[in-house]
Amino acid sequence: MLDGMDKFGLTEDQKLMRDSLGKMIGRLLPPDVALRMDEAREFPEEAYQALARAGYMGLLYPEENGGLGASMEDFTFFIETVAYHNTQLASAYLTSVLYGGRHVQVAGTPELRDEILPGIIDGTRKMAFCLTEPDTGSDAASIKTRARADGDDFIIHGHKMYITCAHVADQLIVVTKTDPDSGHRGITMFVVDAKAPGVSITPMKTLGRRTIHANTVTFDSVRVPAYRMLGTINGGWGQLMLGLNLERICLSASAVGNMQRIVDYASGYARERVQFGHPVSSYQAVAHKLVDMQIMTDAGRGLTYRAARLLDADADCSQASAVAKIFTTEKNVQCADMGMQVMGGAGYSMDHMMQMFWRDSRVGPIGGGTNEILRNVIGKRMGLM
Incomplete structure (x- = not known):
């Protein structure tokens, strides 16, 4: 599990984060619970509150606002890790912390920040x-x-x-x-x-x-x-534009986390599923699909962390973040579709996670700025439009 993330070269803090998140989310949102809650359309409140109790809601905010002042690379790694275990939980987190609280932290009055940010950090306030x-x-x-x-x-x-x-x-x-x-x-x-x-x-x-x-x-x-x-x-337009690169990087990280989970999930099934006396993973037609899925995941991870490092360096990352968001969200859809094919009828069954991965992936190229619009952004920066 998380083999692709291991190969990236983690810091000790990132390893601790990965392990603690894996245990916590794995306990609160195991596959059967995640599928049941998805079917019931039930908000993952217990897991959300567990993130707050562990202090993760304050990662993005500076220390003067009660946060932890994490680097963009560390924040990206956090989002990827949460999305690996449950992409819907990652989205719920980003909705309050990034899309809501980040605007208050950047553009709110000191009084408004004092009123709202502590509640986001301790989990008592959602946005x-x-x-x-x-x-x-x-x-x-x-x-x-x-x-x-x-x-x-x-x-x-x-x-x-x-x-x-x-x-x-x-x-x-x-x-x-x-x-x-x-x-x-x-x-x-x-x-x-x-x-x-x-x-x-x-x-x-x-x-x-x-x-x-x-x-x-x-x-x-x-x-x-x-x-x-x-x-x-x-003056709201400037505030909207200010957070776009950060948003695109986080959406990319979420897609990468989901892709890695799809690879691991489909690979595990293929190793256990026996046909004609052999695990289906031993057949080249299946193995090559899984390899291609891992290649897409690794490539998306590289693009995402490159954009995060540029943002940490206060460099222009507009094109890098757009490239990462386009590539990862589109490959997430492709990866989920290939995972469905590897698992065959089981992938199509509502009893397995793969159908949920596939359904959850499809909004990626639409949300957070459609990929068509982002292609225009890149085209303009290339002097094409």
């Missing part, structure tokens, strides 16, 4: 990030959710969808238009109480990642105090 709308996804500058000033408050009206973990969130980061005619220059972000009057949240039924849910969120004249604005009015 969700509300950007996508029914008519706007990749074109974020065209969102229609409005926030208008009303005395010392703002009134928010609009509709969001595909919002991960909103159904369990305590606060929502809501991306709004405060100047409807100014494109990306009219965007402002707010922290909104998920239970505030006028907020309604409805879980959606999706193909995969069913324990963490996508949700629709409606804001019907929701009143928000002006001090819960993040950054400056009409």
